Structures are given as C-alpha cells and as structure tokens.
Amino acid sequence: LGWSSSLSLKDPARGCSQYNICRGERNYSWFSSSDFYSSLGLEDFPSVGDISGTEEDTESAILYGTLRGSVVGLRYYTGIVNNNEMVALQREPNNPYDKNAVRVNNVNGDQVGHIKKELAAALAGIMDSKLAVVEGVVPYGAKNVFTMPVQMSFWGREENREAVVDQLKKHGFKLAPPLKGNRFGSKWISGRAGPSYSAPVHAAVQLTTEQLKSEFDKLFEDLKEDDKTCEMEGAETVGTLLLPHQKQALAWMVSRENSNDLPPFWEERSNFYYNILTNFAEEKRPENVRGGILADDMGLGKTLTTIALILTNFQDGKPLPVERITNDKFFYVFAKYLKRGGETTVSELTLMCRLLRQWLQGTIRFLNFYFALNVQSVEKKYSDDGPRATLIVCPLSVLSNWIDQFEQHIHQDFNVNIYVYYGSDRSKDPSVLSEQDIVLTTYNILATDYGMRGDSPLHRVKWLRIVLDEGHTIRNPNAQQTKAALNLEGHRRWVLTGTPIQNSVKDLWSLISFLKLKPFTDREWWHRTIQRPVTMGTAGGLGRLQSLIRSITLRRTKTSKVKGKPVLELPERKVLIQHVTLTEEERQVYQSVKEEGKAAISRFFSEGTVLAHYADILGVLLRLRQLCCHPHLCVNTSSSFSYLSVSADNKTPEELHETLVNKMKLVLSSGSDEECAVCLESLTVPVITRCAHVFCKPCIFEVIRSEQPNAKCPLCRNGLRVEHLVECPLEEEIDSSNGKKSDQEWISSSKINALMHALIELRRDSPNAKCLVVSQFTTFLSLIENPLKESGFAFTRLDGSMAQKKRVEAIQCFQSSQAGSPTVMLLSLKAGGVGLNLTAASRVFLMDPAWNPAAEDQCFDRCHRLGQKHDVVITKFIVKDSVEENMMKIQNKKRELAAGAFATKKPSASEVKQTKINEIKALIDL
DNA sequence: ACCGCCGGGTGCC
DNA sequence: ACCGCCGGGTGCC
Numbered sequence: 009l010g011w012s013s014s015l016s017l018k019d020p021a022r023g024c025s026q027y028n029i030c031r032g033e034r035n036y037s038w039f040s041s042s043d044f045y046s047s048l049g050l051e052d053f054p055s056v057g058d059i060s061g062t063e064e065d066t067e068s069a070i071l072y073g074t075l076r077g078s079v080v081g082l083r084y085y086t087g088i089v090n091n092n093e094m095v096a097l098q099r100e101p102n103n104p105y106d107k108n109a110v111r112v113n114n115v116n117g118d119q120v121g122h123i124k125k126e127l128a129a130a131l132a133g134i135m136d137s138k139l140a141v142v143e144g145v146v147p148y149g150a151k152n153v154f155t156m157p158v159q160m161s162f163w164g165r166e167e168n169r170e171a172v173v174d175q176l177k178k179h180g181f182k183l184a185p186p187l188k189g190n191r192f193g194s195k196w197i198s199g200r201a202g203p204s205y206s207a208p209v210h211a212a213v214q215l216t217t218e219q220l221k222s223e224f225d226k227l228f229e230d231l232k233e234d235d236k237t238c239e240m241e242g243a244e245t246v247g248t249l250l251l252p253h254q255k256q257a258l259a260w261m262v263s264r265e266n267s268n269d270l271p272p273f274w275e276e277r278s279n280f281y282y283n284i285l286t287n288f289a290e291e292k293r294p295e296n297v298r299g300g301i302l303a304d305d306m307g308l309g310k311t312l313t314t315i316a317l318i319l320t321n322f323q324d325g326k327p328l329p330v331e332r333i334t335n336d337k338f339f340y341v342f343a344k345y346l347k348r349g350g351e352t353t354v355s356e357l358t359l360m361c362r363l364l365r366q367w368l369q370g371t372i373r374f375l376n377f378y379f380a381l382n383v384q385s386v387e388k389k390y391s392d393d394g395p396r397a398t399l400i401v402c403p404l405s406v407l408s409n410w411i412d413q414f415e416q417h418i419h420q421d422f423n424v425n426i427y428v429y430y431g432s433d434r435s436k437d438p439s440v441l442s443e444q445d446i447v448l449t450t451y452n453i454l455a456t457d458y459g460m461r462g463d464s465p466l467h468r469v470k471w472l473r474i475v476l477d478e479g480h481t482i483r484n485p486n487a488q489q490t491k492a493a494l495n496l497e498g499h500r501r502w503v504l505t506g507t508p509i510q511n512s513v514k515d516l517w518s519l520i521s522f523l524k525l526k527p528f529t530d531r532e533w534w535h536r537t538i539q540r541p542v543t544m545g546t547a548g549g550l551g552r553l554q555s556l557i558r559s560i561t562l563r564r565t566k567t568s569k570v571k572g573k574p575v576l577e578l579p580e581r582k583v584l585i586q587h588v589t590l591t592e593e594e595r596q597v598y599q600s601v602k603e604e605g606k607a608a609i610s611r612f613f614s615e616g617t618v619l620a621h622y623a624d625i626l627g628v629l630l631r632l633r634q635l636c637c638h639p640h641l642c643v644n645t646s647s648s649f650s651y652l653s654v655s656a657d658n659k660t661p662e663e664l665h666e667t668l669v670n671k672m673k674l675v676l677s678s679g680s681d682e683e684c685a686v687c688l689e690s691l692t693v694p695v696i697t698r699c700a701h702v703f704c705k706p707c708i709f710e711v712i713r714s715e716q717p718n719a720k721c722p723l724c725r726n727g728l729r730v731e732h733l734v735e736c737p738l739e740e741e742i743d744s745s746n747g748k749k750s751d752q753e754w755i756s757s758s759k760i761n762a763l764m765h766a767l768i769e770l771r772r773d774s775p776n777a778k779c780l781v782v783s784q785f786t787t788f789l790s791l792i793e794n795p796l797k798e799s800g801f802a803f804t805r806l807d808g809s810m811a812q813k814k815r816v817e818a819i820q821c822f823q824s825s826q827a828g829s830p831t832v833m834l835l836s837l838k839a840g841g842v843g844l845n846l847t848a849a850s851r852v853f854l855m856d857p858a859w860n861p862a863a864e865d866q867c868f869d870r871c872h873r874l875g876q877k878h879d880v881v882i883t884k885f886i887v888k889d890s891v892e893e894n895m896m897k898i899q900n901k902k903r904e905l906a907a908g909a910f911a912t913k914k915p916s917a918s919e920v921k922q923t924k925i926n927e928i929k930a931l932i933d934l
Numbered sequence: 935a936c937c938g939c940c941g942g943g944t945g946c947c
Numbered sequence: 948a949c950c951g952c953c954g955g956g957t958g959c960c
Contacts, residue, residue, distance in 0.1 A: 081959030105960045122960045154935065154958080 069540070072140060072162040072169050073183030075176070079112045079121040079146070080155045087118030088150070093287040095120060095144040095158065096532055099135050108132035112144065112158065115288035115527045123158070130179035140164035140172045143536060161186070236260050236562055237570075242316040243327035247419035250309075250316060253564055253575040257302060257313045260562050262321045264300050265473075265500050271296040271525050272559045273537075273552075285537040285552070286527060297523040299501040301479070303563035306506045307873040308576060311413045314475055314504060318398045318446060319418070322472075328445060331423045395472040397444045401493065402477035404450045408812060409844075410477070411448070429453060429466065438468040451481055451489040458492030471498030479503030482522065483515040484710070485531070490518050513542050513553065523560065580879040581872045585896075588762045588887045590636075598635045598890065605632065606932050613934065618925055619724040623672040623700040625928055626682065629891060630675050636887040637788050637856055638757040641678075668700035669734060676702065676736050679784045679808075681837055681858045685723055685920050686711060690838075690863045698732040699724050708733065722917040723924065754794050759885050763853055764795050766883060767832065770851060771801075777878075778822065779851035782835045782867055784858060789834040792855075796832060807836035815839075823848045840867040847871055850878035855885055857892050861899040894931045 079095075089095060096113045100122075103109035110123040110131050123131060134140050140162045149156040162172060162183060173183060240259035242250050250258060274294050275282045282289045304310050322328040402410060407430065418424050427441060429449035441447050449466065457464035474496050476482065482490040503519050517539070520528045527533040538556065541549025568575045590598060605628035612618045618625070634641035676682065676694055684691050686707035693705040701723045703711075712719040712728055719728040756764075763781065770777055783789050786807045796803050804818045822833045823846070833849065837858060840846075849871040858864050872880045886892045915923070928934075 079959095084959065100960080103960055109960045111960085125960065128960075154937095 068165050069141070069163045070166055070169075071186045072164060072172055073185050075160045075162070075181060075183055077127045077158050077160055078124045078155045079158050080124050081121040082152060082154055082156060085119040085121055087114045087116070087120040089114045089120055089146050089156075090287050090289055091146065091148050091150045093146055093150065093289075094533070094536060095146055096530075097123065097131070097135070097142050097144050097160070099132065101132075101136070110135070115283065115286045115530075115533060116290065117530070121156070124155075126179065127181065130176050130181050134162075134172055134175050139168045139175070143532075238263075240320070243320040245319040245327060245330055245419050245422045245424070246316045246417060248312060248417045250312070251575075252570045253304075253568070254309050254313050254316070256570065257304065257310075257562055257564075258316050258320065261300075261302065261313070261317045261502070262325060264560075265298045265317075265321055266325055267296070269296050270294065272556050274526075283527065286533060288527065294526045295524070297501055297525055297560065298499050299473075299503075299523060300560035300562070301503045301505065301519060301523075301557075303505055303507075303561050305563075305565045306869065307566065307578075308564055309874065310504045310506075311410065311477075312417050314400075314477075314502070315413060315417050318473070319424070322396075323394070328424075330445065333421055333423050395442065395470045395498065397442050397469065397471055398446050398473040398475060399441075399466065399469070399471045399496065399498065400446060400448045400475045400477060401451055401454050402448070403481055404452065406477060407448065407450055408816075414446070436463070436465055438465040441465055442469045451493070454492045454496075455487075455489035458495065459488065464492075467492075467495055467497070469497070471496065473500035473502065474498040475502045475504060476522065477504045479505040479519055479522075480507055480515065482518045485518050485521075486713075487706075494518070494522055513539050520556075525556075525560070576874060578872065578874075579876055581868070581882070582879065583868075583882045583884065586762060586766070586883050586885050588636075588758050588885050590758050590887060590890075594635070594639060594758060597639060598632065601628075601631055601635060602891075602932070605629075606934065609928065609932055610934055613929075618928065619701075619921065620699065621668075622723065623668045623675070626675045627671050629928075629931055630678060630680055632891040633680070633856060633895075634678070634785060634788075636890050636892050637759050637783070637785060638791055640755070640791060641785055641787055665698060665700070669696050669698075672696045672700050672702055673734075673736050679786050679836060679838070681784050681860060681863050683859050685924065688915075688920070690858075690860050694736045696734045696736055697721050697726075697728060699726040702736070705733075705735070723921055754791070756795065757791075759855060759887070760792060760795060762885055763792065763855065764799065766853065767796075767801065768799060771831070776831075777851055778831045778833070778849045779853060780833050780835050780846060780849045780867075780871060781853045781855065782837055782840065783855040784837045785856065786836050788855060789836060792834060801832050802828060802830040803832035803834060804830040805834040807834075807839050810839075819844070819846065822846065835867070835870075837863060837867055840870045844870045845873065845875065847873060847875040847877075850876070850880055852880065852882040853885065854882060857884065857886065857895045857899065859895065859898070861903050891931055894933070898927055898930060 094115060096115075096117075098111040098113055100109040100111045101107055106125055106128065108125065108128045108131075110128040112120045112123060114120050122128065131142060135142060141164060143161045143163065144158045145161075146156055147159050164172060176183060237256055238259040239252060239255035240262060241255065242248075242258060270276065270281065271294055273283055273285045275284060277289070280289045280291045281294055283294075302310050302313065304313075319328050319330075400410060407428070411428065414424070414426055424446065425444045426446045426448065427435075427444045429435075429441065429447050430453055434453070435441070447466075447469075454466060457466050476493060482493050484490060501523050503522065505519075517528070517531065517534050520534065521531075528538070538549070538553055540546075542553050564575050566574075566576050566578060609618075609621075609625055609628065612621045612625070631642045673696065676691075681690050682694070682702060683689060684694075684702070684704040684707050686703050689704075691702060691704050694702050695705045695708055696702050697708070699721050701721055703722070708728070709730075711722060712730060715728075720726065721728050767779070770779065781789070781792060783792075786809070789805065789807065793803070793805075804822045806815055806818045806822075810818070818833070822830050825848070833846065835846075852868055852871065854864060854867075868880070868882055886896060
C-alpha cells in the first residue's frame, strides 16, 4: 500500500484516508508543471473566439432613437407575447424567401413572427455590420392574429450613429428621438392611445461614478433578513463543529436547495406566472435555482460549509446516506476481495487498510463473522435512483486544500466516496463518477474535457449538485471553462467566491447564467433588464440588481456580525517598517550599478525607446532589488547585463530579440513577482512576447482574440503573434539546484543581519513564537539558511520548486506545536498561495517588497486567518535610499487606486503604458 | 384581414 | 376598354 503514504494527510497517524482515491490519482502527480501547462495548451485559446464581437460595448452604447414597425406572420408561429413585453430581434440570413429576414422572438426564445420585409431590408445591414443593437417591445396589439406593432430602440456607439441614420434613410425610415421615461420599455402606454411616443432622456436619475461605487459596496451587505440568520446543525457525518455563522450559511443553503420559491422578479397571477422585468408570462412555473452564490470573505469557511451542505442535505433535508465503518464492513469487503482472487479496487483497499488497523488496535472483535448476511443491506444503500454525486470544480491551486478539508471535516467513522478527477489517467467512464459522493476536479480539466465534445464524462453525468469554487474564474463568458461550466447538468448549483463583483456588473452574468435564473441565461435579457440600467445609472436599475443579489447570495465579511458579535474575531495585525542601512561596501556596489542603470535608462528615455528596452529595465531594477538583499543574489545574472554598454549595436535584430527574451526569462526565474500590464495583477502563467514584454497567458490571448487579425502589444504596439509567444515557467521550478553556489564563500548582508538580530531578540523574548521569513528570491532564502543553522534555529522551507508531498510535510512540520518543531519557515512569496494555512506563525518578516501590494497581503493572510490565536506582527525590511523605498511609494499609490477603483473602468492601454513609464522614472530617481 | 393587393370579369344611363 | 370599376381569392419571411 505504498501509494497511501504519498497522500497528503494532515495526520499521518490516521494512515489511510477515508476517501477513496480511485485509479490514477494515487501517484498524485497533478502538480507536475508540464501537465498543467499542456492542459492550458496554446491551441485552446484562439478557438475561444467563435462568438467574438457579439457582445455590445455596454460602457459606451447610447440610444440613437426609436422606430415603430410591424411584426408579421403571427399566425404561422406559436410564440406569444403580452402588451408591453420585450421581444428579441434576430437576423435570419439563411431564410430561403428573404436573405434580409429578421425574426422576432419572445423572452422564451419562441418565434412570434418576422419583421415586415421593407423594414427588415433596412435592419439587415445595420444588424449584420453591428452598427447598432436593435431591441423591440410590443406596445399593444399582442393578441392580434396577423400582425402586431413593435417599438424598436437602436443602441450603439456615438461614432456609428450617422451610419445607422443614413442606412435607415436609404430605405425611407427615420428614427424618432428616444422616448421620455420609457427607455426600457416596461411601461408603454397601452392601447391605441395615439401619438404619445416622444422626447429623449438619457437617464432619469444619473448616478455619479462615486455614488455607483458606494452602491456597489452596499450590494452585498444586507443580511438582516430572517432567512439568513437561522442556524442549522450539520449531520453527524460532519466531523467539525460549525461556528454560528457557518450554521447560518448551512441553514440558508439547505433552505435554498429545498424551497420552491419563485425566482426573483416573477409573480404568480391568476393562472400564469409573470416576469415583471420583461412582462413575459407563461403557465409553467419557472424553476428557481436550487442554489446561489456563497460570497463570504476568505477565511470564513466556505469550504467547510459546503462540505457540511453535501453531508447534511441529500434529499429534503435528510443527510447523505453513507456507511458507518464497522467491523461487518471490513469482512464484507474482505470477502469480496477473496472471492475475486485478490483483485480489488483502491477504494476497497483504503477501507480495508483502515479497518484492519482498527481491528489490530482491538476495536474490532472477532465475533461478527456472518458477513454474508450483511451484504444485502450494504448494497441497498447505494442503489438510489436519483443523482447522488456532487461535483466540485476549483482552480488547481486549491485542489489540495479541498482534499485537506475533506480529511479534516468528514467524520472519520464514515466512508464518503471521493474521486479526484484529475491527471491523465482519470476515468472516462461516467458511471464511475456518478457513483461517487463527491467528485473533485479543476476548471482546466473541465474545459479540456469539454473540448472533446460529447465525450466528456463530466458532462454526461447528471449531478445532484454542482459547486464552482472561486466562481469568479468563469467571469469571462467567452472562455472555454465558462462554457464548459455552463453546460454541466444538475439542479442544485452553487458558486463560491470571495469577490463576486470584481470590476463591474458584467462579471456577474456568467455566474447568474450558470445558476440558470430565468430569463437571465440569455445575455440579451440580462443586459436589457439589469446590466444596462445599472451601468447607465437608470433609476431602479441598482434596485433590481440589489434585490436579485439579495435573493440568491449570502455574503459576510470579516467584520460582519452574528448576534452582535463579529463573525470572526481575528487578532490584530500590525505592519512595521524596519529601515535597513547598507554598509559602505554594499552601498558602493549598489550605487555604481544604479548609476550605470540610470544612465542607460535615461538614454532610453531620450531615445524614446523605454518600452522597447522593457526587459533591460526590469533587469536593472531586479539587480538593484537583489543588491538590497544580498550582494551574491545577482552574481549569476551579472554577466548578462553587460549589454547596457553599446555592444548591442553589432547584433542582428534576431540576436537582440533573443537577448531581450532571455533577460526577461532571467527576471522571471529569479522569483520576482512581476505584474501583467493587462490585468494589473501578479503574473499567472507568464508568456513573453516577441517584443520582450510579459503578460499572463490568458490575458494576452484575450488581447489577440479581440484584436485579430492585427493584434498589437499593449505596451509597445508591436505586432503580436501566437506563434511568437514564449512560455516561461514561474520561478524556481526550473532551478532545482538553487542555493548551491558553493564556489562562493558565505557572507552576510545588512538585511540578513537585521533579520538575525530580530530573530534572536524574538527567541529571547518569546521562545515559542513562530515566524515566516518571506522573500521573492529563493536564492536569498538559501543564503539565510546559513546563519539560521549557525544560531541554532530549527527551520523549515516552502517554495515553488518543492513537490506537493514535500510542501505538505513542511507545512505540517511547521504547524506542529511539538517541542523542537521548527520556529522559522522560509517562504517564497509566491508559494504562499491562497488556501495555505500557516497560522502557527504570529510574526512575518518580509525581506523584500513586491510590486503588487496585494501579493504581499495575500501572503500575510496565510497566518492572519481563522485559527490565529495571537496578534500578528509583520516586519518589512526596507533599505534606505534605495529602489525599495521607491517601490513602497508606488505600492501606496496602488493601494489608494485599488480602494477607489471599484466601479471605474479599466485603464486603457495607453494609460497603463504611461503609468509604467512614470513608475520607471520614479523607481530610478529620474 | 372590418385591410391591401392581385388579376379576371366586365362595360351607358 | 391599351381604361375604370366590381367583387372573389387571398395573405410572412
């Protein structure tokens, strides 16, 4: 049973886990980077564009005007509408009678009729060339037999207005100005009441950006409603006591799964159901989503709550039926094993292993040997008709966290079947999946599987429940993983996310669509009834969004209160800045490198080639940052920076390109947390362009997709081509032999001295305190190992180059409270990803600042989270009069920006460019 | 459709 | 009458 030791068990003493890792998962090779990258393969991205260009640019769309027309051919179709109901106009270029044909559909998508041909002839061109979006409302005459009127609104960007007006004029039509107060068509005057359509208005009550922002902030705040404050205990299979706010969440989730309420904006009228946004009505009761969005802040226990939900609400509030692990079970499994002559499944082995251990410990007596009698009853439990399995989809980075949490929170006396659907040998048999209690997989696997149409086991199973963890990963409606997620089958649908709205309301659509809320699954209805009214600041728009959100989401922040007490009482967190002064020699080296770099960079400025030399500049900055830490850090990189002299002149463009790309690789491989100029976050999967700029792979593919065929680099406007992109594995993964620069004698540095001084003082004052020593540079961490050993510190280390198994060991070791367990953990900034729990530490020493303050904060939160018992003190070491001080200034600016940037739109490419240039100036004191 | 349009039947008052 | 007028047949795109 060697495989079981490779499981990442929190408690090694427990041996085999209670979940069944089925075939293929036992080697746990999912963290091999090659797998990861290939599952994101190049070829996936361009195909994403197959519905490109259809999305209306909400931000800048204005209403050109309205036009009355008629819908004909009603008697040939079944789709019916109400007076004042919204209708969709859809081009039908393949209509055999008229290539200009325009279909009219009701909210349900049923065809109502066609636009009369003369008008269709005018619309066809406008719609096909996407000059305007045309929307319709049937003002009256909905019950007509042959034709009915339709009031059309034309929306588009200002610069297309004239073309649209011209096009209409050519066919003899003229736009009437927008109608006063009736912009969204929900209140057309009924009946043939004459000429009352008139007068434009842009927004009855236009909110300022500021107001919008604060309204957004309030969106998720309200939770005073009763249905969100009831509490519910978890089933006995939940092995952890839930906190009050988690019991509330459980009660809310269970009630959402079991209730039969109407979805938001639907009303029951005499004998039909009525949608108050679109005025659509139907006799069939619209399904409400049996789920919603759990949007609690990080650290409040969304994972635990979800596990509790799975175990507690199988059907109508009854718990998931699982086997209690008893002696009978052991012999039953054992007998089956013998009967087959030794062949067995991994899940059985897991069980047997565990039971055998219990038996050996004397908890099983040798009495119940009539196992055959029990076979029947055990099998019965699993022969339920309805779907049983819950699918959980999460980013790769939190996969192991889920497994840890199962391990922790599922009571060990029960056998819950969990299948980790990951790795190249994952089962292709849907029935293997549907027999599980829980199937865990990642967005990449989901998308990859979906790519091979029709043959994705995940998409052939009818799930009891689908949970999308970090649900904001599907906010891009065109991404493959979003489409893959939307196409999963199962009635109970949940989204877990800490950041439900990241940049704008737009991000919500995929989530809402995933939840299958009628009629928002169709982008047009979402857009017309919610997104546009909100972004244009129309009165009532925000109200709608608010009541929608309120009815389907639960969100508590770290400061929310339950019964007057904060949901989470986190200890205080203090950040201290410790200035470090370089020694004379260090200063000399630093200063000379700085002068050399500054000269080169100011030359780039005067030549106007700053962005072309971006890699060079990052290189200079990197070197300075490294010098602040330790002189040996940039030794291996020094030779490659000699280009700063004029030697570049006699190189071919090809060679020049190559050196630049190599430079960029070097910067990235140093561990430095560089950022992506598209998403403005830390790089995820860095790729280097031909012009030697770095971006996240998904970001740059999105740029290429949306700008094709002539995409340009967002930083320098040079041409971009997929085949020129170079992937660059993040940090240490390529550098496993780090730290062994044995040809060099070890020396200390000012920063190391400062750290050691602080550590020794800490050990003297509180010998049991544990701390994290964090740096972006793993080589620096290696250098720090030396004095730690010399001063007798027990320490452990966690960085990106370590295999998953080693990481888990390091974490367990550090978290242990046993005497003699390590008090120091050397942690690379980026290894401190989300989900990692290092609450044993109450001190953090940040050795070098990151560009992105969010990356630092995320790292601090590894210990400042649920379970932290002490106040957390963070010490940042910053070298005086250095690039580090300038970095701090930029960080502060970014913090301010982030705090106010909620509803403001993304900066444009040129703004990003300018910001970058200004940053460079500030960094090198130009 | 209690319309418009088409095309055949028809033709002083 | 190579017209007007009548009334039946007919009807989305």
